[in-house]
Amino acid sequence: MKYCSHCGSDAVSFSIPEGDDRPRHLCGSCGAIHYINPRVIVGVLPYLGDRVLLCKRAIEPRLGLWTLPAGFMENGETSEQGALRESWEEARANIRVDDLYCVYDIPHINQVYLIYRGELLDQGHGPGPESLEVELFSEAEIPWQEIAFPIMSEALVHYWADRKTGQYPLHRGVIQRKL
Numbered sequence: 492m493k494y495c496s497h498c499g500s501d502a503v504s505f506s507i508p509e510g511d512d513r514p515r516h517l518c519g520s521c522g523a524i525h526y527i528n529p530r531v532i533v534g535v536l537p538y539l540g541d542r543v544l545l546c547k548r549a550i551e552p553r554l555g556l557w558t559l560p561a562g563f564m565e566n567g568e569t570s571e572q573g574a575l576r577e578s579w580e581e582a583r584a585n586i587r588v589d590d591l592y593c594v595y596d597i598p599h600i601n602q603v604y605l606i607y608r609g610e611l612l613d614q615g616h617g618p619g620p621e622s623l624e625v626e627l628f629s630e631a632e633i634p635w636q637e638i639a640f641p642i643m644s645e646a647l648v649h650y651w652a653d654r655k656t657g658q659y660p661l662h663r664g665v666i667q668r669k670l
């Protein structure tokens with residue numbers, strides 16, 4: 492951070508505020524402490540019968556690869572509302588949420604993913620502005636080599652395993668930086 496977003500001063504340092512235990516961007520002019528915290532990404536694993544819905548990304552990163560509908564949670568909405576909003580924006584899909592399904596921390600990029608599981612309410616779906624294509628895939632049809640993010644692959648692996656038992660417990664995990 493070069494300029495204070497509170498007062499516009501360029502007297503911003505990166506140092507540990509009194510009483511804190513880690514460095515923050517501190518404004519030497521107005522005294523504002525600019526906290527930067529992890530971001531929450533909300534999404535849905537949408538299914539219909541024995542198929543799940545994936546979106547082919549029309550934007551970077553990972554343009555052209557497949558993902559579950561998901562995106563940054565907005566202020567003023569619940570995580571479930573955000574997940575449904577993303578499903579509509581990216582896949583024009585109407586979904587009834589069953590339950591929270593996957594919680595993943597990705598500490599090296601400061602993100603937390605909340606993925607719900609939800610049934611498509613109808614056959615209607617199609618690409619929103621951030622998708623090139625939206626399609627339903629059976630387990631055998633999933634393009635495993637073309638999934639955009641490790642978290643999405645993990646959620647899909649859990650889903651196909653859980654389908655065989657009919658039980659869908661909450662899955663938690665941590666995605667670590669690839670060494």
Ligand code: ZN
Pocket residue numbers: 495496497498499500518519520521522523
């Ligand atoms: Zn300031």
